[in-house]
Amino acid sequence: EVQLLESGGGLVQPGGSLRLSCTASAFTFTNYWMSWVRQAPGKGLEWVANIRNDGNLKNYVDSVKGRFTISRDNVRDSVYLQMNSLRTEDTAVYYCVRDVAHYSSDYWYDVYDIWGQGTMVTVSS
Amino acid sequence: AIQMTQSPSSLSASVGDRVTISCRASQGIRNALGWYQQKPGKAPKVLIYAASTLQSGVPSRFSGSGSDTDFTLTISSLQPEDFATYYCLQDYNYPRTFGQGTRVELK
Numbered sequence: 106e107v108q109l110l111e112s113g114g115g116l117v118q119p120g121g122s123l124r125l126s127c128t129a130s131a132f133t134f135t136n137y138w139m140s141w142v143r144q145a146p147g148k149g150l151e152w153v154a155n156i157r158n159d160g161n162l163k164n165y166v167d168s169v170k171g172r173f174t175i176s177r178d179n180v181r182d183s184v185y186l187q188m189n190s191l192r193t194e195d196t197a198v199y200y201c202v203r204d205v206a207h208y209s210s211d212y213w214y215d216v217y218d219i220w221g222q223g224t225m226v227t228v229s230s
Numbered sequence: 231a232i233q234m235t236q237s238p239s240s241l242s243a244s245v246g247d248r249v250t251i252s253c254r255a256s257q258g259i260r261n262a263l264g265w266y267q268q269k270p271g272k273a274p275k276v277l278i279y280a281a282s283t284l285q286s287g288v289p290s291r292f293s294g295s296g297s298d299t300d301f302t303l304t305i306s307s308l309q310p311e312d313f314a315t316y317y318c319l320q321d322y323n324y325p326r327t328f329g330q331g332t333r334v335e336l337k
Binding site for chain 2: 216
């Protein structure tokens with residue numbers, strides 16, 4: 106079964122660090138961009154970052170630039186999110202997401218077709 | 231960043247109703263828009279991409295339309311399993327941005 110399994114969430118103090126991991130199974134990992142999306146308790150979805158197949162292109166939402174780093178290991182079929190200088194507003198469920206590119210009418214469309222179950226990150230003193 | 235505004239924020243409907251949810255972008259995004267459904271305690275699920283293309287396996291009662299700045303998700307006949315929160319997402323540029331969500335509740 107195609108799936109993504111996140112780990113690494115937990116409770117951390119403001120200013121602390123945490124590293125999230127996501128391991129893919131049952132698909133060719135190197136064919137896909139990967140993303141992280143988060144959801145604060147009782148709130149909506151927020152896109153956080155993504156990384157290209159080869160790991161050489163990354164994008165971030167402004168609120169995490171300079172603090173979070175996305176990376177991947179194509180041998181271990183895994184994607185990571187290193188989170189430093191954590192703030193209370195980073196408290197959320199973090200989802201790992203597979204990003205499928207669909208080509209139509211001279212344009213590439215992103216489709217987030219596989220999601221992990223999510224891992225909770227709580228930033229609190 | 232492109233702002234995505236959904237309306238309404240919530241709605242109450244009955245099984246069998248036709249439901250329409252709107253999403254407006256703060257600038258033109260051609261048709262680079264997807265719709266996602268999320269049930270409580272679960273990860274989101276993609277319904278539609280490229281504004282109107284139904285994702286494989288999604289029931290045909292879901293449809294999407296629109297381009298540039300104005301988009302619509304329609305559920306032609308609401309089923310019990312459709313009570314959920316729906317989000318639009320633009321994939322025109324970075325950062326990707328979601329609408330704030332529309333909660334569909336049982337009347």
